[in-house]
Amino acid sequence: MAVEIQNFEDLKLNRQVLNAIDDLGFSVPTEIQSKAIPIALAGHDLLGIAQTGTGKTLAFATPLIMKVKYAQGEHPRALILAPTRELAIQISGHFESLAKYTDLRVVTLYGGLGPKTQLEALDKGVDIIISTPGRFLDLYKKGAIYPRGIKTLILDEADKMMDMGFMPQIRNILELxxxxxxxxxFSATMHDKVVKLTEEFLEYPERVEVAPQATVAETIDQVLYEVPNFRTKLNLLSHFLEDESFQRVIVFVKTKTSADNIAHYLDRKxxxxxRVIHANKGQNSRINAVDEFKEGHVRILVSTDVTARGMDVSMVSHVINFDVPLIYxxxxxxxxxTGRAQNEGKAITFANKLEMQHVPRIEALIDETIALETIPKSVLIEKTPFAEQQEMDRAIDNMRKKADPDFKGAFHEKKHKFKDKPTKGKRSRGRKKRR
Incomplete structure (x- = not known):
């Protein structure tokens, strides 16, 4: 009969780790932690599926710290791969807190800045490397990493790695x-590419799934607004931000240009x-913006999906999807x-006519319906510019053509409808000859 886990002491962690967890203020392990830690401590391969914000990092960090134990030699004995520099930095912060009573040497590697500092850190000796795949391979090619001593490999946010096309780099690392x-x-979702990765990467894994795939935390209240165009989205955004209960807000957008434009607009208002963060912002600028947001000095963070994973802020009051993400x-x-660490949060999504086509697929993924609300009467609904309307209509046409090869397009339908329409007394006038 399985022992019921009621606290971290029941997980048989050592005193150094337990003291660090106590300093962080955690008393009861989350479901992913209570299920995954014993399997990891037993040395089994592990497939962990859990939604974001459930404590996955602690679930793999604590058994790894227990396994590696203390500083030894010059070369790494464990490798953690993350898809983005933001997530690598977040994981590093967790390790710094959890390994504070040990002498373990943890080095974090990521792109966006020169390798000099990272090379110097590796040269001093390392026990655990936390890295993005590309930077790990770059520094390996420079001769800075000796990988033959690595006995533990962890992939975090595997679904994002597959979406970002990291499979070739991961295969290269597996050969080294x-x-x-x-x-x-560890992954929040289990789509086909992740299944393929598990088949190549894991050997007889123990599977831990603490919630149905791609479910959303119960602490998050989700609402949807059908908004006709960009200008009306700005008006609705302003309407919400006039409410003081929107204390710490992340606004997610699809493009870097939109992120900059919206941030400037909110500044003027x-x-x-x-603050705004996206791939064109320097690494230090991005880190500083997130830190200011975490500390409460910044109310609004406008971001592309670069930070959707890898930013651990427990008190985000609202997330606003200014655009619907195309990767569901x-x-x-x-x-x-939002809604992290048992706090309540609200997620608001704006969707134009085109984006509404994607909403049913997102609802199918999360297995729930997002409540559709009416735009408040005080919000000015702007007329959709011709170019924006035409772009949406063409995109909808393309989606319908993919779904139905016989579909000729809305323009084609309109043209035939016009041709079939009976004419009313068409007059024919001949030109008068000049006399």
Whole structure:
């Protein structure tokens, strides 16, 4: 009969780790932690499926710290791969807190800045590497990493890695490290690419699934507004931000240009303080913006999906999807920035006519219906510019053509409808000859 886990002491963690957990203020393990930690401590390969914000990092960090134990030699004995630099930095912060009473040397590697500092850190000796796949391979090629001592490999946010096209780099890394090792893979969703990765990566894994795939935390209240165009979205955004209960808000957008434009707009309207982060922003700028947001000095963070995963802020009051994400799993990760650590949160999504086509697929993924609300009467509904309307109509046409090869397009239908329409007394006038 399985022992019921009521506290972290029941997980048979050592005193250094328990003291660190106590310092963090955690007393009761989450479901993913109570189920995954014993399996990881037993040395089995592990497949963990859990929605964002459920404590996955602690679930793999604590058994890894227990396994590696203390500083030894010059070369790494464990590798954690993350899809984005933001997530790598977040994981590093967790390890720094959990390993504070040990002498373990943890080095974090990611792109966006020169490798000099990271090379110097590796040269001093390392026990655990936390890295993005590309930077790990870059520094390996420079001769800075000796991977033959790696006995544990962990992939976090595996579904995002597959979406970002990291499979070739992961395969390259698997060729560099020992075949005999413990593997752990964590993912919020289990789409086909992740299934393929597990088949290549894990050996007879124990599967831990603490919630149905791609479910949303119960602490998040989700609502949807059908909004006709960009200008009306701005008006609705302003309407919400005038409400003081929107204390710490992340606004997610699809493009870097939109992120910059919306941030400038909110600045002009004095809705802030506001910061914007996307791939064109320097690494230090992005880290500083997130830190200011975490500390409460910044009210609004406007971001592309670069931060949907990898930003651990427990008191986000609202997430606003200014645009609907085209990778449906990103919806789960975006709204997972709120409602964390048992706090209540609200996720608001704006969708134009085109984006509404994607909503049923997101609802199918999360297995629930998002409540559709009416735009408040005080919000000005702007007329949709011709170019924006035409772009939406063409995109909808393309979607319908993919679904139905016989569909000729809305323009084709309109043209035939016009041709079939009976004419009313068409007059024919001949030109008068000049005399």
């Amino acid at each position: 490290i020992p075949v005999k090792r413990q593997n752990m893979l 004095s809705m802030g303080p506001v 799993e990103d919806y789960v990760h975006r709204i997972g920035r």
